Amino acid sequence: MTTHPVTLLRTSHPSSGKPSRIRSLFASLMHEIEIRRALREVSALDDAAMHDIGLTPGNVEDVVRCGRH
Numbered sequence: 001m002t003t004h005p006v007t008l009l010r011t012s013h014p015s016s017g018k019p020s021r022i023r024s025l026f027a028s029l030m031h032e033i034e035i036r037r038a039l040r041e042v043s044a045l046d047d048a049a050m051h052d053i054g055l056t057p058g059n060v061e062d063v064v065r066c067g068r069h
Contacts, residue, residue, distance in 0.1 A: 039064050
């Protein structure tokens with residue numbers, strides 16, 4: 001008897017190199033979860049700690065999402 005590997009989630013159409021919409025949606029969701037986790041961690045710092053690393057409470061989300069400029 002011959003066994004064949006089973007693909008549970010196809011990441012792209014066999015003839016194209018583009019990722020599937022499900023894979024892209026999942027990656028975007030995971031990225032947003034990571035950003036929100038980082039926002040919670042940084043927002044938990046007191047003002048003095050934020051000042052030490054060059055942040056203010058008003059620019060935390062921008063810095064986490066886009067990086068410092």
